[in-house]
Each structure stands twice: as C-alpha cells, then as structure tokens.
Amino acid sequence: MSYQIHSCKVLSQKEIAPNIIETRIQNKELAEQAKPGQFLHIQCGDPISMPLRRPISICDVQGDILCFIYEVKGRGTKALQSQTETLDILGPVGNGFTVAPQTYKNPAVIGGGIGVYPMLYLTKQLPTASAYLGFRNKSLVTLEEEFKKAATFLSVSTDDGSYGNNGFALDCLKKDFAEKQFDIIYACGPKGMLRAIQAFAKEVGVPCQISLEERMGCGIGACLTCSCETHEEGAGKYQRVCKNGPVFWAEEVVL
Ligand SMILES: Cc1cc2nc3c(=O)[nH]c(=O)nc-3n(C[C@H](O)[C@H](O)[C@H](O)COP(=O)(O)OP(=O)(O)OC[C@H]3O[C@@H](n4cnc5c(N)ncnc54)[C@H](O)[C@@H]3O)c2cc1C
Ligand code: FES
Structure with missing residues (x-):
C-alpha cells in the first residue's frame, strides 16, 4: 500500500x-x-x-x-x-468494506453513534441495502434523509426512545432478520455493539464485516499503537487496525 x-x-x-x-x-x-x-x-x-x-x-x-x-x-x-x-x-x-453485490444480494448495514458516518458511502455503493442506525438521543440523529435516499429500507433508533424506535439498532435488525434473510451484515460502532453483532452473526451463520476504531499513532502500520487481537496463531495474532483493517471479518477478531 x-x-x-x-x-x-x-x-x-x-x-x-x-x-x-x-x-x-x-x-x-x-x-x-x-x-x-x-x-x-x-x-x-x-x-x-x-x-x-x-x-x-x-x-x-x-x-x-x-x-x-x-x-x-x-x-x-x-x-x-x-x-x-x-x-x-x-x-x-486502510482496507474498506467488501462491496460484492453479485455475492451478497441482501445486505444489512448497521451503524451506532459516530459509527453511522462511514456507513453512508457504503450504503450508496450497494444496489440494495437495509440500513439500521442507532443514536443516543434525538439531538444526535443525523444523515436520516441521506440514508433514506441511499437505502431500500431504513430504521432509526435512539437509546432513550426520544426519536424513531426505542432501544438499540441491533434489536431492530434482529427483529427483521427472519423476514428479510440478510446474507451479509456490515457494521461500525462502539465496541459493545460490535461484540453483540459479532455474536449474532455467528449465531445465525451470516458473514459479517466490522469496522474497528482503535487509538492510532502513525496510521501506516509502523508503530503498533492500533493493534487488535485476532484468532490467528503466531505472527498474525495481533493485527494493525490502520493497515490490516479498519474493516475485518467479524470471526477474525477478538473483541
Ligand atoms: C479508523 C477510525 C475511524 C474513525 N472515524 C471517525 C469518524 O468518522 N468520526 C468521528 O467522530 N470519530 C472517528 N474516529 C475517532 C476519532 O479518531 C477520535 O475521536 C479522535 O482521534 C479523537 O481525537 P482528539 O484529539 O479530539 O481527542 P483525544 O484528546 O485524543 O481523546 C479524547 C477522548 O477520545 C478517546 N479517543 C481518542 N481516539 C479514540 C479512538 N480512536 N477510539 C475511541 N476513543 C478514542 C480518548 O481516549 C479520550 O477519552 C475514528 C477512529 C478510527 C480509528
Ligand atoms: S497506528 Fe501505527 S501501526 Fe497502526
């Protein structure tokens, strides 16, 4: 690179x-x-x-x-x-999301907090996508109109119920899963949310890509500030979020 x-x-x-x-x-x-x-x-x-x-x-x-x-x-x-x-x-x-509409025809895109922002450009590149956005409260709800245009289905949630669905975006995605039968999940958000998405994707057997946010130094793979743990053994055990990520397949990383 x-x-x-x-x-x-x-x-x-x-x-x-x-x-x-x-x-x-x-x-x-x-x-x-x-x-x-x-x-x-x-x-x-x-x-x-x-x-x-x-x-x-x-x-x-x-x-x-x-x-x-x-x-x-x-x-x-x-x-x-x-x-x-x-x-x-x-x-x-860094390495971005895998955009492969021939392989994944029914994607779900989920973003929480500042993790909503990178998902807009992704959603725009997908011919069809259901987008699930989560914010802490109404005052932080942003990009709703943009996602409405880009996605085939949009769900907005707030943690405190002050706008849209009351609760977490993942709960809405889970509720829709049986009907919509997503074949890939793309996610970005706080670590707790990503951990829950990782577990859900494993449970339902759907491929999932997550974008990680670690504190960074150089941004070019030289300083190791941004290391994250993976399930690989040996030299590949710790990967650099800036160079090997920020997007990883969910099953690769330990959150
Ligand atoms: C790949 C990547 C993409 C990002 N994209 C966005 C984005 O689109 N929009 C956005 O608002 N932010 C994003 N961030 C987070 C953003 O980089 C940090 O909020 C920013 O660097 C904080 O810098 P600061 O000097 O203002 O705060 P600092 O004074 O450095 O830190 C303030 C607080 O933020 C915490 N913090 C700093 N960096 C991070 C981090 N990387 N992750 C979690 N907490 C952190 C610190 O621990 C501290 O509590 C991204 C981070 C990464 C790694
Ligand atoms: S920030 Fe230096 S290796 Fe990733």
Missing part, C-alpha cells in the same frame, strides 16, 4: 448536531481513490505541537468532493474545527 499526503481545500465545516461537525473538502485524487470503510488521517493544527494525525472515516464522496463527520472530543478534533482553509490529509488509509 502506498501512502500519499494531499493538500485539500476546505469547502465547509458545519455543526449538524451538538458537537458533531460535517466537513466538506475538495481533492480530485483523494476522491478518486476513496473506498467505503477507508479513513483519512488528518493533521489537526500545528504539526510541531500536535504531531499525531487523527483518523476520521470517509462519509461520502461526490465528484471531487469528500465529506467526513466528526465528534469534537479532545485537543485534535477541537483544532480541526478551526481549520477553514486547507487540510493536510494522509489517505485514503
């Missing part, structure tokens, strides 16, 4: 929910290479005082414009928020 740094023009940074920023950038080369599930490793602010880039997933690509959405959490994402001219971006990084 070759890694390239791109200088990207920032077109907009917009708060679409409390502390949730949608950013649009322009870069033809990056847009042409981007695949669903890959991420951008972004220089957030001054590289001397903050040398580590921050990983953010690609949410959408339209022509030469890319969109990503991030939650403002700490120093990096706070600094990112104030970058309104250009962004220095390494990417696209």
Whole structure:
C-alpha cells in the first residue's frame, strides 16, 4: 500500500448536531481513490505541537468532493474545527468494506453513534441495502434523509426512545432478520455493539464485516499503537487496525 499526503481545500465545516461537525473538502485524487470503510488521517493544527494525525472515516464522496463527520472530543478534533482553509490529509488509509453485490444480494448495514458516518458511502455503493442506525438521543440523529435516499429500507433508533424506535439498532435488525434473510451484515460502532453483532452473526451463520476504531499513532502500520487481537496463531495474532483493517471479518477478531 502506498501512502500519499494531499493538500485539500476546505469547502465547509458545519455543526449538524451538538458537537458533531460535517466537513466538506475538495481533492480530485483523494476522491478518486476513496473506498467505503477507508479513513483519512488528518493533521489537526500545528504539526510541531500536535504531531499525531487523527483518523476520521470517509462519509461520502461526490465528484471531487469528500465529506467526513466528526465528534469534537479532545485537543485534535477541537483544532480541526478551526481549520477553514486547507487540510493536510494522509489517505485514503486502510482496507474498506467488501462491496460484492453479485455475492451478497441482501445486505444489512448497521451503524451506532459516530459509527453511522462511514456507513453512508457504503450504503450508496450497494444496489440494495437495509440500513439500521442507532443514536443516543434525538439531538444526535443525523444523515436520516441521506440514508433514506441511499437505502431500500431504513430504521432509526435512539437509546432513550426520544426519536424513531426505542432501544438499540441491533434489536431492530434482529427483529427483521427472519423476514428479510440478510446474507451479509456490515457494521461500525462502539465496541459493545460490535461484540453483540459479532455474536449474532455467528449465531445465525451470516458473514459479517466490522469496522474497528482503535487509538492510532502513525496510521501506516509502523508503530503498533492500533493493534487488535485476532484468532490467528503466531505472527498474525495481533493485527494493525490502520493497515490490516479498519474493516475485518467479524470471526477474525477478538473483541
Ligand atoms: C479508523 C477510525 C475511524 C474513525 N472515524 C471517525 C469518524 O468518522 N468520526 C468521528 O467522530 N470519530 C472517528 N474516529 C475517532 C476519532 O479518531 C477520535 O475521536 C479522535 O482521534 C479523537 O481525537 P482528539 O484529539 O479530539 O481527542 P483525544 O484528546 O485524543 O481523546 C479524547 C477522548 O477520545 C478517546 N479517543 C481518542 N481516539 C479514540 C479512538 N480512536 N477510539 C475511541 N476513543 C478514542 C480518548 O481516549 C479520550 O477519552 C475514528 C477512529 C478510527 C480509528
Ligand atoms: S497506528 Fe501505527 S501501526 Fe497502526
């Protein structure tokens, strides 16, 4: 894998929910290479005082414009928020989702919290997909219209029942499973949710791909900060989320 740094023009940074920023950038080369599930490793602010880039997933690509959405959490994402001219971006990084509509004709896409964002570009690339989105509460519900257009079926849930279905997105997917007979599940979200999805996919015998989020350093496979445990023995036991992932087959990884 070759890694390239791109200088990207920032077109907009917009708060679409409390502390949730949608950013649009322009870069033809990056847009042409981007695949669903890959991420951008972004220089957030001054590289001397903050040398580590921050990983953010690609949410959408339209022509030469890319969109990503991030939650403002700490120093990096706070600094990112104030970058309104250009962004220095390494990417696209990592292995994305397997898009294979000839093999998987009836996919379910499930995202929780910030894990919803990378699923939009994936859903757009699938000819048919049922999308299950989970948010903590109504104020954080985002991208509903976009998913409505991209998916053949959409279910939105909130943990506190303040919007859509009351409870977890996975419970809705489970309820529909017998009727819809999904032949693959694609997932991104908090570890607890991924663990539950991994167990469900195993129970019903359906292939499942999950996108992991680990703290990252280099983003190019050199520092081992982002290691995750797998069921392999020997040298392959620990894999790097940045290089071998972030998307893995669910049965490969120990969560
Ligand atoms: C492959 C990948 C894709 C991601 N995509 C998105 C995305 O699309 N949108 C988005 O909002 N966020 C995404 N993240 C998470 C994002 O990278 C972190 O929230 C960000 O790096 C935090 O940086 P910070 O300097 O603002 O916060 P820090 O000051 O570094 O940390 C603030 C808090 O966030 C925690 N944290 C930091 N990094 C992570 C992480 N990787 N996973 C879990 N907790 C973390 C820290 O432990 C701390 O509690 C992604 C992470 C990965 C690995
Ligand atoms: S972040 Fe350095 S190896 Fe993955």
